Amino acid sequence: MSDESLLRVDDLTVEFRTDQGVVRAVDGVSFDVERGETVCLVGESGSGKTVVGESITRVLREPPGEIRGGTVHFDGQDLRSLSEAQLGAVRGDRIAHVFQNPQDSLNPVYTVGWQLIEAVQLHADVSKREARARAIDFLDRVGIPDPASRVDDYPHELSGGMKQRVAIAMALAGDPDLLIADEPTTALDVTIQSRVLGLLEEIQSEFGMGILLVTHDLGVVADVADRVVVLYQGRVMERGDVYAIFDRPAHPYTRSLLDSIPGRGAPRASAATATDSASGPADSGANNSTLTDSNSAEQSAGCCFRDRCPYAVEACRRGGHPPLYHVSGSGNAATPAEAATADGDPDREHAVSCVHFAPDGDPTVVYGTAVDSDATAGGSYSRDGSEPQ
């Protein structure tokens, strides 16, 4: 069991029942998180990253949500087979959550101290006095000034940044092994953001816990991530080491995401088109994951990113969504990632879900060195005719 990951999510599939039909919000997502490691789930709104984070301990609202398939193993334990009561013992104690909006994540009618004491007492059999002492200690540790008097404040008496610190303190109260932080800094202004991120890193090095950070902010990712999982429409587009993702992004979607960072404005010829296509249809259509029961044959065929992809070719329209292919260091030879078990853990390698990285594909189409031949051969499906010339 020494090789066992702290958290291992395999082929997770989550659907939502809506009035318009069943929406598959998460479709076969796999990744893992080690102790002391920060893994970032990245994607635009509606990519399913929050749903993944909430499915792990099933804090997801069911219904309308429903986990349809896959496994979630935490420290060797199958979380999906646990009862609600057993999960309750895991939540807060071993796996803690911090949610996006600190304005709403604290109960407005109880003091900060009451909520912290609750978090302590839910998992530790300690007296109220002892729990209160710990609550004050946690407030102090997350950098709240004058914690002994702040503990009796109500949430509305604190600023947003302070509230998020309280939420983090509450998450730490159970001394968790894994912290799932869902956009913990999005609602905060920039200076507070960096302090909260710094706090998370500090706590991580102190407690040695794994962090699953859900975010759309690539600046945050660059700051804290060890590894990155890029999601689009509920599917893993690309995953790998943070350096691999940022230095050699393989998937066209990842590339367009990176290009959309202000100031990173791409020197590449295709960058402008990629950014356009990323921001254009993104607003209208991208947050609608595939409706599986309506016109599914047309919709679900091929790569789910093909309509926005500047490198789409005929092959992208065929079959299902491409599996994850291993991205080799040199950028030419590729093998299916799932098969590459030789060096132990396929999930830890740089892998991408794109036909151009298939064993018979040509990564240079995306990397942009040999665009001409391939792109024009089957490239009439790219959104912009003037694109890679």
Add this chain to the structure above:
Amino acid sequence: MGLKWYTARRVAWAGVVAFVILTVTFVLLEHAPDAQLARVQFQAAASGRSAEAAAEAYARRRGLQGPLWERYLEYLGNLASGDWGWSDSRSQPVVTAILTALPYSLLYTIPAVLLSTVLGIGIGLYSAFNQYTKTDYAATFVAFFGVSIPNFWFGIVLLLVFAVRLGWVPVLFDAELARTRPLSLANARQLALPVFVLATSAIASTMRYARAEALEYVRAAFVKTARAKGASDWRIITRHVLRPTLVPLSTILVGDLLGVILSASYLVEVVFGIPGLGRLSLDAIRRQDTALVLGTTLVPVFVAVVGNLLQDLAYGWLDPRIDYGDR
């Protein structure tokens, strides 16, 4: 400043409101036709005496002479000192009549209000947590049934079924039994139907409001936080959702209470033959016993004033964001 100061001022305001109501009643009384006076005058005229002299004698006997402001002050003074006048129809002081009738009313209103509050909130919260399930639909059906069905009709039907047909409960309310052995099983049996009838209608409205309010919080981020902390569903409902839900609900509870006392009690007491406040008030109106009508009207007025006071104080206690500092 703060809550104490607010409380003090709020209590003072309640006093002002009561004073205004009493003044309005005085003015109305002043202009109300006096059946007693009319009869005295008629009798005097019929037996050949002066109707005017009889009226004057009547006014003197009833303390109705003297300037208006003097009588007004006396009226206020008497009300404050518990002298609410003389009931002609019952030949006893109004306060005595009310105090005699009040326990009968309380016997069924207290259980009905408690039952409807606890069950109404409980079912409402359960429905909110199990929205769109079969049990939610069932609870909603019961609620609409309770709201829609007229109390008096429901009471009569229940009497026909359970008292006349099945004989499980007595048809007639035994006031003697209720007075001497209020905690006996026999008394509980004769109170079962009135409590049930009143509670069904009150449960229904409380339940609908509780469900709507709780639904707002069931999806709230802080409930998700509580779940992520490892709190059980029971704890989430009773600790995290109940309290914010109670803030708007406390308003409705006071309204419900008034509804029970003001209107439902008339019908229920008539149908079940309970000699409570509702019947007392109804009889007083029928017999034009002005003093008694006034007395029985003031009871719900005070309930309203005190209820609103308690409700305002409850807001501040339930929700710390409601700040009374600068008001």
